[in-house]
Amino acid sequence: MLDADAPILFERRGAVALLTLNRPATRNALDGEAMYAAFESLFEQLNADLSLGAAVLTGSGSAFCSGGDVAQMRERAGMFAGSPQEIAGNYRQGIQRIPRAFQRLHLPIIAAVNGPAIGAGNDLACLCDIRIAATTARFAESFVKVGIVPGDGGCWLLPRVVGASRAAELAFTGEAIDAQEALRIGLVSRVVAPEALLDEALALAGRIAANPPQALRWTKQLLLQARTESLDEALDAAARFQGLAHHTADHAEAVAAFFDKRPPRFGQGEGT
Structure with a gap:
C-alpha cells in the first residue's frame, strides 16, 4: 500500500520498481531529512530484493525535480542556514547523501524526466544510468544563476554524461536547454x-529486468567502478565478477536455454 505522504512513492511493476518524487508543491525539491532518508532506505530495500531487476525514477506533478528550495535560500533556512562552515556541514550531512546513496544502488535505474530538471534536479537525472525525457522536459545546471556552485557533485557527474566542453557550457552559463x-x-x-513517457521507461526497465538479476547488479558495479579505475583495475574486477557469474544457476539456465532454443527462466535456483 502506498504512503501518500512519503517524499518518494514506491510501487512494484512486476520486476521493476517505480519511484516517484512526491513533493509537487515544491516541484519535487530535494531538501529535508525525510527526502534524504527516503533515498537511503528505499535503495537499501531495492538492493536486498533480488526479484527486482531495474528501477524507474520520475516526478509527481509538472516537474521532475526543481533542485534546491530557493525560498529556503532567501530565508537562509534549512540546509542554507548558518556560517560557511555550518552550510558545508549541512551539504555533507544532507543533500550529498543522495549521490552517495546512488553510488551504493545495485539496480540499473532509469530517469523518466517528465518536466523541468533544474540545478540539483539535473544532477539527479545524471545520477541515473539512463535518461528518457518527455517533450515537456527542460534541463539546467543553473547554480551560477543564484550565485552558488553545484554542491551535490554536479561538476563530477555532468562531464561524465555529456563530456567536458558541453558540461562546462551548461555549468558556466546556467542556461536551460529543452x-x-x-x-x-x-x-x-x-x-x-509526455503521455508515453512512463510506458516507455517501464518498458525499457522491463527489458532490462528480464535478464539475470545478479548479472545486472555486477554489470552496474563494473560500470560505476570504471569511472575512476584504471584499465588494469577494471580488468581485474571484471575477472573476479566473471568467475562468480560462471557459477550461478542463471548462467547455467541461460546456456541451457540457448541450446534448447527456448526463453530462459531466471531465478529458479540457488546462487542466482
Whole structure:
C-alpha cells in the first residue's frame, strides 16, 4: 500500500520498481531529512530484493525535480542556514547523501524526466544510468544563476554524461536547454510524448529486468567502478565478477536455454 505522504512513492511493476518524487508543491525539491532518508532506505530495500531487476525514477506533478528550495535560500533556512562552515556541514550531512546513496544502488535505474530538471534536479537525472525525457522536459545546471556552485557533485557527474566542453557550457552559463537539445548532446537517450513517457521507461526497465538479476547488479558495479579505475583495475574486477557469474544457476539456465532454443527462466535456483 502506498504512503501518500512519503517524499518518494514506491510501487512494484512486476520486476521493476517505480519511484516517484512526491513533493509537487515544491516541484519535487530535494531538501529535508525525510527526502534524504527516503533515498537511503528505499535503495537499501531495492538492493536486498533480488526479484527486482531495474528501477524507474520520475516526478509527481509538472516537474521532475526543481533542485534546491530557493525560498529556503532567501530565508537562509534549512540546509542554507548558518556560517560557511555550518552550510558545508549541512551539504555533507544532507543533500550529498543522495549521490552517495546512488553510488551504493545495485539496480540499473532509469530517469523518466517528465518536466523541468533544474540545478540539483539535473544532477539527479545524471545520477541515473539512463535518461528518457518527455517533450515537456527542460534541463539546467543553473547554480551560477543564484550565485552558488553545484554542491551535490554536479561538476563530477555532468562531464561524465555529456563530456567536458558541453558540461562546462551548461555549468558556466546556467542556461536551460529543452528536451531536443538534451537529446542532441547526449544528456538523454530518447525524447517521447509526455503521455508515453512512463510506458516507455517501464518498458525499457522491463527489458532490462528480464535478464539475470545478479548479472545486472555486477554489470552496474563494473560500470560505476570504471569511472575512476584504471584499465588494469577494471580488468581485474571484471575477472573476479566473471568467475562468480560462471557459477550461478542463471548462467547455467541461460546456456541451457540457448541450446534448447527456448526463453530462459531466471531465478529458479540457488546462487542466482
